[in-house]
Amino acid sequence: MPITITIAEDGPAKRHIIEMAFSEIGAAGYEFGRTPEEVTDALQRLNAMMAEWLTMRGIDLGYIQPPYGVGEADTLSGIPHDAMNTVASYLALRICPIMGATMSGESKGSLARSLYLLEAHYSAVPSMPFAANTPRGAGSEHLSGWINPFIQETADDLNGTG
Secondary structure: OOOOOOOOOOOOEHHHHHHHHHHHOOOOOOOOOOOHHHHHHHHHHHHHHHHHHHHHHOEOOOOOOOOOOOOOOOOEOOOOHHHHHHHHHHHHHHHHHHHOOOOOHHHHHHHHHHHHHHHHHHEOOOOOOOOOOEEOOOOOHHHHOOOOOEEOOOHHHHHOOO
């Protein structure tokens, strides 16, 4: 009988990201007991960080925010698996002060690069149409006949709905 491994499409559980963050600062759960208050505080920081990334940086990872309160740590996060390490590392940076710990220099060094890569991959690039009566230019093929020498496009043209 073959073994089938399935990966949840709604990303890893939030608890898994939190445990990765604690491991990043040297407080792995198998060595140090994790209190429910620590998990709740880390979950609250994770929720706030993901909301901040979405609204301030435009990084939409599909994170599933709880409808009210902090939510449950065992629910699925919604983020892609390839972004999990970056999210956990930044969460570790945010929970370091409450644990009285510091991140290693190597971990801090990779944070900026990993966030740039995440932004490059998941940020939405805004698009807007040309201003009204923008000239086509001398090299345009549309100037060969009596076609309008100005670019006429709308936002629907850019979005593929026009």
